[in-house]
Amino acid sequence: MEKQSNKSAGQKEKLAVKVFRKVGSLMGKAQSVWAEWMNQRTAGLSRRTLYISLILFVAISIAYNSTVLVGGNSASMGFGSIEVPSKAPQPQIIDKAFQAEIKRVKRFTKFMDSLQGSPSGKKTYDSIMKARPGLLDSAKAMENWINNF
Incomplete structure (x- = not known):
């Protein structure tokens, strides 16, 4: 009985390894397809345009995240205020x-x-x-x- 449970545990482990390898392979292919698509979309842009786009993206990200961290006007950003739940009494x-x-x-x-x-x-x-x-x-x-x- 012990050998059989060890065998089934080993088979489950091998199956899990196969599944994770397959998922990793699919994720790698998806990343390659996405990178190629993005490369095709930006191939015609000049270096200056790419730098300006990057700087704008980083600036907007920093401004938004800083506002969220500081706790600015959350209603204008599209999400409501976060309420901290009161401590639930122990059963x-x-x-x-x-x-x-x-x-x-x-x-x-x-x-x-x-x-x-x-x-x-x-x-x-x-x-x-x-x-x-x-x-x-x-x-x-x-x-x-x-x-x-």
Whole structure:
């Protein structure tokens, strides 16, 4: 079963590579066709006309983008004002689940601390620490993160 899933994953990867190569090839052809068309349209223009056209295009682009960035009269430019949405309240169910997880983490760290009080608890604590060495550190780090939240 494992070999078959590896084979199908390999086949999917090969198919994806073929698709991306084909799309890249088509994009390259489209760019070449566009460049040739533009070259034909501008072939009869003088060098001076091309420079003037370039300077006008750059000047208009800079003026428009500067106006947009500064926040000029957006109504005259053809688009409305952009409204920043108010912060949506967090759904109640997520808040309750988060509170339940906070309680679980705090209860766990309190339980682990209480295990060290008795000899039998100490054995349990040691076995947990041996099996999962970073567990208590992670729980305490999470508790600190929650307290700073």
